Amino acid sequence: MSDQPKKMTEAELLNPQDAGKPEPATTRMDSKETEVGSVFVSNYPPYSFWKKETVLEARKALNSPPASEATLGLYLHIPFCRKRCKFCYFRVYTDKNSSEIQTYLNALVKEVELYSEMPSVVGRPLEFVYFGGGTPSYISARHLKALVRSVKSAISWDSAKEVAFECEPGTLTQTKLEAIKEIGVTRLSLGVENLNDEILKENGRAHLTKEVYRVMPWIHALEFKQLNVDLIAGMVGETWETWQETVQKTIDLDVDSITVYQMELPFNTVYSKDILGGSDLFVADWKTKREWHNYAFEQFAAAGYEMSSAYTMVKKGKPGKFVYRDAVWHGSDMIGAGVASFSHMSGVHFQNAASWGEYLGSLNAGKLPLDRAFSTTRQERLTREMILQLKLGEIDTAYFQKKFDEDILDVFGSTYERLRNEGMLTFDKDGVKLTRKGLLRVDGLLPEFYAPKYQNARYT
Ligand SMILES: C[S@@+](CC[C@H](N)C(=O)[O-])C[C@H]1O[C@@H](n2cnc3c(N)ncnc32)[C@H](O)[C@@H]1O
Ligand code: SF4
Numbered sequence: 372m373s374d375q376p377k378k379m380t381e382a383e384l385l386n387p388q389d390a391g392k393p394e395p396a397t398t399r400m401d402s403k404e405t406e407v408g409s410v411f412v413s414n415y416p417p418y419s420f421w422k423k424e425t426v427l428e429a430r431k432a433l434n435s436p437p438a439s440e441a442t443l444g445l446y447l448h449i450p451f452c453r454k455r456c457k458f459c460y461f462r463v464y465t466d467k468n469s470s471e472i473q474t475y476l477n478a479l480v481k482e483v484e485l486y487s488e489m490p491s492v493v494g495r496p497l498e499f500v501y502f503g504g505g506t507p508s509y510i511s512a513r514h515l516k517a518l519v520r521s522v523k524s525a526i527s528w529d530s531a532k533e534v535a536f537e538c539e540p541g542t543l544t545q546t547k548l549e550a551i552k553e554i555g556v557t558r559l560s561l562g563v564e565n566l567n568d569e570i571l572k573e574n575g576r577a578h579l580t581k582e583v584y585r586v587m588p589w590i591h592a593l594e595f596k597q598l599n600v601d602l603i604a605g606m607v608g609e610t611w612e613t614w615q616e617t618v619q620k621t622i623d624l625d626v627d628s629i630t631v632y633q634m635e636l637p638f639n640t641v642y643s644k645d646i647l648g649g650s651d652l653f654v655a656d657w658k659t660k661r662e663w664h665n666y667a668f669e670q671f672a673a674a675g676y677e678m679s680s681a682y683t684m685v686k687k688g689k690p691g692k693f694v695y696r697d698a699v700w701h702g703s704d705m706i707g708a709g710v711a712s713f714s715h716m717s718g719v720h721f722q723n724a725a726s727w728g729e730y731l732g733s734l735n736a737g738k739l740p741l742d743r744a745f746s747t748t749r750q751e752r753l754t755r756e757m758i759l760q761l762k763l764g765e766i767d768t769a770y771f772q773k774k775f776d777e778d779i780l781d782v783f784g785s786t787y788e789r790l791r792n793e794g795m796l797t798f799d800k801d802g803v804k805l806t807r808k809g810l811l812r813v814d815g816l817l818p819e820f821y822a823p824k825y826q827n828a829r830y831t
Contacts, residue, residue, distance in 0.1 A: 394637075396830035397818050405605070405654040407643040409460075409830040410635040412762075412817045414713065414720065415755040416745060419829040421722060425744035429714075429721035433489045433739075438717035441704045442498035444695065445526065447479060447518075448709025450505035453542065453577035457645075458606070460637040462711040462725060463505045469514075475710075475727075476514055478734040480521040482708045485739055487525040491704075491716050496530040498703065499694045502556075508538035512550035519554040533557050533694035541578035543586045548593055557596040558693070560630075561586075564603050565613075566620040573608045575641065587624060597690055598626045599683070604667065605634035605660040607642065607652065618667045622674045627689040630682050631667050633660040637831065661811040681762045681805075681813045700759035702752060702774075710740075718752060720745045751822070753777060758817040765804040779803070786819050 394408035397417050432438070451472060452463045467475070486492050510518070528534065535558040536551055551559065561583070565571055568579045590598060602621060604614065621629055634654060636643045645652050655663075668684060676684035677691070685691035699705060707714040711725035721744035724730045733740035747755070753775045760766045771779045780787070780798065787798050795809030795816055805813060818826055 392829065393827040394830040395815055395818075397821065397825060398827045399815065399818050401815065402657060404656050405634065405636055405660070407636045407638060407646055409637040410814050411632070412758065412814045412830075415758060415821065416747070416751055416825050417821075417828055417830045418722070419831060420825065421720060421743040421745040423743050425719075425746055426721065426741045428746040429716065429719045429741055429744040430739075432717040432719040433486075433491045435717065436490050437495065437704065441702055441717075442698055443492065443495045444499040444501065444698055444703055444705045445483070445497050445522075445528065446501045446503060446695075446705055446707040446709075446712060446714075447483075447507075447522070448503055448505065448707065448712040449507040449510060450475075450710055451509040452504070452506045452539065453509065454575060455641065456577075457575035457641040458603070458634060458636070460640050461505060464727070469511075472510060472514060474731065476510070476518050478731050479708055480518065480525070481734045481737075482739065483522050483706070484525040485734075485737070486706045486708070492526070492706065497526065497528045498530075498532055498698055500528045500531050500534045501695045502534075502536040504537050506539045506542055506562075507536055508542040508547065508551070512547045515547075515550055515554065528555070531555075533692075535560060535693075535695050537562065539578060540586050541582040543582075543589070545589045548586070548589050552593045552595065558599065558695075559590060559595045559597070560599040560601065561590070561626075563600040563621065563624075565606050565609070566617045567608075567613045570606050570608045570613060574606045583624075591625075597628065599628040599630055600624065600626050601630045601632065602667070603632050603634050604663040605655040607654060609655060609663070611663075614663045614666070618670050621667075622670065626686075628679065628683055628685040628691065628693075629667075629671055629676065631664050631684075632682060633657070633664055657812070664811055665807065678764060681764060681810045700756065700763070702756050718747050720747065749775065753779075753782070754820055754822070757783065758820050761803070761805065761817065762813050764810055765802055767802045768800060783820055790816060790819065 392408060395402060396409040396412050450463050451467055452465055455463060455465050534556045536556040537560050539562050563583055564576060566580050566583065571579055600621060602617065636646065636654065642652060671684045675687050677687055679685045679691055679693065683693065704716050705714055710723060710727060710730040712723045714721050721741050724733060724740040724742040730740045753771065757766065757771065757779055768779055771777055787796065787803060790796050790809065791798065794806055796803055796805045809816060
């Protein structure tokens with residue numbers, strides 16, 4: 372059998388979701404080639420099981436007091452970018468003008484206002500605020516300050532332990548960075564991705580390396596509490612030589628934390644469509660990407676960084692906590708505001724309308740733009756936390772015993788055993804620890820823990 376993905380029909384190409392293909396995020400595949408389909412596991416049960424009919428359950432959860440002592444966070448989605456990267460799978464717009472952006476930001480404020488009055492939210496302090504995208508740094512300093520003023524008057528974030536903000540290097544100016552600092556951002560994350568101009572161009576990035584070097588002195592001077600950069604191992608055009616250079620140049624940037632993702636090709640990227648349409652685009656295979664990821668982590672360790680998760684290394688002695696990630700992976704409630712954003716409240720997952728018109732239309736009518744939802748069982752919440760926390764590299768049995776009154780070794784023992792035999796992890800009565808081999812492919816292992824009905828299905 373060929374390793375090449377089957378060429379899709381025209382109908383499937385127009386709407387790959389209809390192809391019903393299982394993806395690595397729901398199926399243990401151990402693929403050699405980088406095939407089209409989601410790999411990164413960000414939630415459980417898979418999004419394809421979230422339904423419109425269940426939105427009622429989400430509304431019920433929102434209109435009741437919180438069901439637990441969970442922390443609460445706020446995610447604000449800013450879906451604008453200068454250009455669409457050919458590998459990107461996020462909901463982004465590259466054609467919106469200033470007045471359309473203003474309309475969107477007004478809707479975002481309206482949405483936060485509606486949440487702030489709900490019984491599930493009233494009186495609860497925010498643990499974290501996360502500006503994600505898209506590119507939050509795309510909007511002007513004036514738009515940003517006005518947005519924050521309005522959001523904060525609806526829901527205070529003074530007690531938040533972290534305010535995180537994603538940036539694309541070419542969108543930053545000194546004035547904008549000052550505004551980002553002024554609104555209280557503690558964790559700045561910069562999408563560097565690679566430090567080779569040919570590779571950045573080939574992959575459709577809007578920025579080149581000179582823009583990274585232009586903004587670094589401004590960022591360092593403003594002394595954000597934590598500075599992270601994102602890299603992708605396996606961008607189109609990458610070789611061992613270029614990757615080694617990017618790793619060294621990243622060390623030279625002297626940042627607090629470095630996140631490395633392995634290039635994946637979910638259905639809705641430009642590259643995926645090219646490949647499914649028959650193009651013979653070359654993307655490094657999984658073995659090579661794991662080797663590159665491993666090489667980067669070894670070099671970062673030698674330069675004084677320590678592992679904080681399967682993707683992120685943090686410089687020793689620097690504040691390493693990533694509040695947003697840890698809260699979400701430990702079952703925090705979260706208000707996800709913005710087009711296509713994901714939320715979680717009192718055991719119910721829900722997602723906003725994914726189209727510009729529907730999102731704005733609902734908020735114009737004074738209604739939350741909820742589109743699909745999933746009401747989790749206790750068992751599903753346990754599985755969700757266990758698999759997400761495995762991405763940290765180790766988990767404690769005591770945590771799950773205390774929170775869910777379950778011994779994870781009883782619940783998942785046979786799967787741990789199987790993965791131990793493959794050299795992916797070790798475990799004893801205190802906890803489970805991934806080996807380096809397991810850590811480098813952790814997302815691909817997680818479907819093994821899913822309930823059978825969620826395996827081999829569409830993920831998104
Ligand atoms: C929302 S973006 C970060 C901020 C900003 N939009 C940017 O790209 O500079 C989040 C990160 O997801 C990662 N990412 C996006 N598409 C990816 C893909 N197909 N495979 C692996 N990582 C990807 C990139 O590292 C990117 O920095
Ligand atoms: S990777 Fe970042 S800059 Fe590129 S399209 Fe996606 S969100 Fe925008």
